[in-house]
Amino acid sequence: MPDQSTIAVDAMGGDEGLAVMLAGVAQAAGRHAGMRFILVGDELRVAEGLKKHPSLLAHAEVVHAPQVVGASDKPSQAIRRARTTSMGIAIDLVKKGRAGAAVSSGNTGAMMAMAKLSLRMLPGIDRPALAAPLPTLGANDVVMLDLGANTEVDARNLVQFAVMGAAYARIIFDLESPRVALLNIGSEDQKGTDVIRDAAQALRDATLPMTFTGFVEGDKLARGDHDVIVCDGFAGNIALKTAEGTARFVADLLKRAFTSSLRSKFGFLVSRPATRLLRDHLDPNNHNGAVFLGLNGIVVKSHGGASANGVATAIGNAAKMVRADLIRRIADDLGDFSKPDIGAAA
Incomplete structure (x- = not known):
């Protein structure tokens, strides 16, 4: 049993x-x-760094790692050095039960490869998926997966992603029956590939603590009408980067507009509370922390450029998943799933 109070x-x-x-x-x-x-x-x-945070000394121990996984390191290179790198050792602490979760802001591909090799997959899961919360206009964020771990999937993979995403959403959003949708090029039942339509039929027939809402198009990701959006990693990564770019575009456009004239600067002073709210809502640091779902352990990827607040957010999400026993919940839902023969593992 992992130490639920400790994060590596x-x-x-x-x-x-x-x-x-x-x-x-x-x-x-x-x-x-x-x-x-x-x-x-x-x-x-x-x-040396802890000297600036003396209050942390009572809550932390240091484990030495002589090497670091570089941003350009290939996963195969990282795996060979897993026992000597800070990322590999942090993941191994989860495997050994010394920590409930591992958090890193390092190389995503290397992290996935080392985590999969060290922790292995949960029974009934063919592939891990990278999931993260994204901001919406609704009462809570939306969990989106896969965000880049699997560029090609089959219907079985999508169904497994939906099961895992729903379990994750129940924990971080405190929902009984998350609304789950498949990302598609249209909302009509006949739209999309055979893979997406087969996955949709399986989810309609399933009896699980989720509400399958059908298909969702890309322009409605942030409306707040869904709690979980499922797709392959190719589409998911493009959607994520597009959303991040749009958020930066809006922020930069507002900044330019409010500094264009003296009247605009006065308008900015009047509207500062609203613009601050918008900035905070779109700030990726307030939604930071993508988790590799499907592993026999919790591994959270913090954005490489995250601020201290973003790192703290990722750590807090990791702790919440550990305390709520996410791995057991996913395993229980998979055991209850009534359609294990959908598609074939790719």
């Missing part, structure tokens, strides 16, 4: 470096009483 953190991964990772851990410690951390990285550098 790859302190060396990410674009922003050790300082931001430690600041994020410190924020997480302040937000979540009783949480403990294992900081994996160069012990001398981590110890």
Whole structure:
């Protein structure tokens, strides 16, 4: 049984470096009483960085890792060095039960490869999927998966993604029956590929703690009408990057508009509360933390460019999944699923 109060953190991964990772851990410690951390990285550098966060010393231990997975490292290279890298050691701490989850801002492909090799897949799952919450106009975010782990899938994979995504949404959004939809080129039943239509039929026939709502088009992802949106990793990654780019576009456009004239600057002062609300809602740091669903353990990928607040958000989501026993919930739902023969594993 993993230690549910401890999170292993790859302190060396990410674009922003050790300082931001430690600041994020410190924020997480302040937000979540009783949480403990294992900081994996160069012990001398981590110890030096902890001098800026003395309150964290009582809640953390340091495990030395002599190497770091680089942003350009191939997954095969990372696997060969798993036992000596901060990312590989953090994941191994989950395998050994010393930590309930591992969090890293490092190389996504390497993280997936090492996590899959170390933790293995849950029974009944063919492939892991990368899932993350995205902002919407609704009462809660929407979980979207897969966001890039699998570029080609079959109907069976999509059904498994739906089951895992629904279990995840029940935990992070506190929902009894999440609304689940398949991303498609149209909302009509006859639209899309055979793979998508077969997956839809299986989900309509299933008896699970979810509500299958059919198909959703890309322009309605953020409407708030769904709690889980399922797709292959190719479409999911494009949709994610498009949403992130659109959010930056809107923010930059507003900034340009509000600085274009003296009257605009005055208008900005008047509307500052509304623009701050918009900025906070679109800020990816407030929705940070993608989880590799389907593994026999919890591994969370923080965005490489996340701020300290973003790192803290990812750690908090990881802790919530551990406390809610996400792995057992997914396993139970898979056991209850009444359509195990949909498609063939790709």
